[in-house]
Amino acid sequence: MSRILPAELDERLGTDDEPLLLDIRPESNYDGGAIEGSRNVPVYDDLRGGDEAALRRRLDEIPDDREVVTVCKMGIVAKRATRVLDEAGYEASTLAGGMSGWNGYERGSLGYKIRSLWWRLRG
DSSP states (O other), X not given: OEEEOHHHHHHHTTSTTOOEEEEOSOHHXXXXXXXXXXXXXXXXHHHHTTOTHHXXXXXXXXXXXXXXXXXXXXXXXXXXXXXXXXXTTOOEEEETTHHHHHHHHHHTOHHHHHHHHHHHHHO
């Protein structure tokens, strides 16, 4: 399963290689702050509870003409979404660290820098 680091995603935003950002968090979380241009398909609670069918029922809302990057709070539940998308034939990746990682990247926080180093070391 593929993942993308926040810095890598940032480099691709606004380019011809820009992925579709699929934010799976609940609508209230999404409304409280999201990556610009992302699309909300709020299946986080379903996936967290083991219900992958909730996302499968909504696949027709997700274009398959470009890579999809799944986004959640920390990147853990988004991995499940990425797996479902992979199985359905999409090119999909998970945003490492989710919105927490993205926000840390944007702030340049020490926590983000440490996590980013860890992600790169893990490959």
